[in-house]
Amino acid sequence: MRRLVVALCLLLCVPQLAMGQNDDDDAAQLVDIQRLIDANFPDIEIALIRGKLIPLAAVIMADNSMGAVEPGNASRGSGVAELKEALSIGALRGTYKAIAVFSDTLITQPGGGQVHAIAVHAEHTLDDFAYLFFYPYERKGKNIIFQESFGDTVAQEVYKP
Numbered sequence: 001m002r003r004l005v006v007a008l009c010l011l012l013c014v015p016q017l018a019m020g021q022n023d024d025d026d027a028a029q030l031v032d033i034q035r036l037i038d039a040n041f042p043d044i045e046i047a048l049i050r051g052k053l054i055p056l057a058a059v060i061m062a063d064n065s066m067g068a069v070e071p072g073n074a075s076r077g078s079g080v081a082e083l084k085e086a087l088s089i090g091a092l093r094g095t096y097k098a099i100a101v102f103s104d105t106l107i108t109q110p111g112g113g114q115v116h117a118i119a120v121h122a123e124h125t126l127d128d129f130a131y132l133f134f135y136p137y138e139r140k141g142k143n144i145i146f147q148e149s150f151g152d153t154v155a156q157e158v159y160k161p
Contacts, residue, residue, distance in 0.1 A: 028126070029098070029124040029126050029127060032060050032097060032098040032124055033098060033100065033122045033124060033131060035060065035066070036058045036059075036060065036066070036098060036099075036100040036122060037100065037120060037122075037133075039058065039066060040056070040058050040100070040102060043056075044056075044102055044118055045144055048104070048118075048137070048139075048144045049142055049143075049144060052104070053102070053103070053104040053118070054079060055079035055080045055083055055101065055102065055103040055104075056068060056069075056083075056101075056102050057069040057083045057084075057086075057087055057099060057100065057101045057102070058099070058100050058102070059087070059090070059096045059097075059098065059099050059100075060096065060097045060098040060099075061095065061096060061097065062094055062095060062096070062097055064097070069083060069086055069087060079103070080101060080103050080121075083101050084101060084121070084157050084158055087099050087101070087158045088157070088158045088159075088160060091123070091125070091158045091159050092159070092160070094125075096125070097124070097125050098122065098123065098124045098125065099122065099123050099158050100120055100121065100122040100123075101120070101121045101122075102118060102119070102120055103118070103119050104116060104117075104118060104119075105117055105118075105119045105134075107119075107134055107136065109136065115136045115137075115138065115147075116136070116137055116138070117134040117135055117136040117137065118134070118135040118137065119132065119133070119134055120132070120133040120134075120135070120151075121154075121157070123156055123157070123158045123159050124159075125159060127156070127159070128156065129153045129154065129155065129156060130153065130154050130155065130156045130157065130158070130159075131151055131152075131153060131154070132151055132152060132153075132154045133149055133150070133151035134149060134150055134151060135147075135149045136148070136149070
């Protein structure tokens with residue numbers, strides 16, 4: 001379900017991708033970002049069930065292998081900014097092909113009211129923009145129930161122009 005929602009959101013959020021500009025690169029970017037999300041969501045769900053998600057980052061290396069980056073002091077609340085700064089060094093050196101930073105946040109839903117959501121900030125070396133996805137969720141006992149996800153493009157923070 002997440003795969004379909006992300007793929008549709010990517011196509012709807014980024015009109016130039018839907019219009020077929022350089023389809024091979026576009027398809028590769030979407031596949032890479034989807035790989036990062038799919039590979040990390042099981043661990044994110046487990047962390048939420050256990051009580052708390054500490055911000056984490058996943059990367060696809062230049063050789064297509066996958067890895068993870070953890071902030072030094074995420075427990076003190078600076079994890080997301082620290083992760084993005086650490087990632088920018090490797091991204092600008094060409095070490096990473098794609099990155100995704102996952103964090104737990106509060107968002108305001110379109111109808112009002114705040115809910116918890118997993119925020120995913122994703123960037124690819126072939127893009128000049130970033131993706132920001134939100135996966136709202138609620139706790140039902142020991143279960144995490146995800147609601148409909150949404151996202152948009154935003155300015156790059158890791159692959160800074």
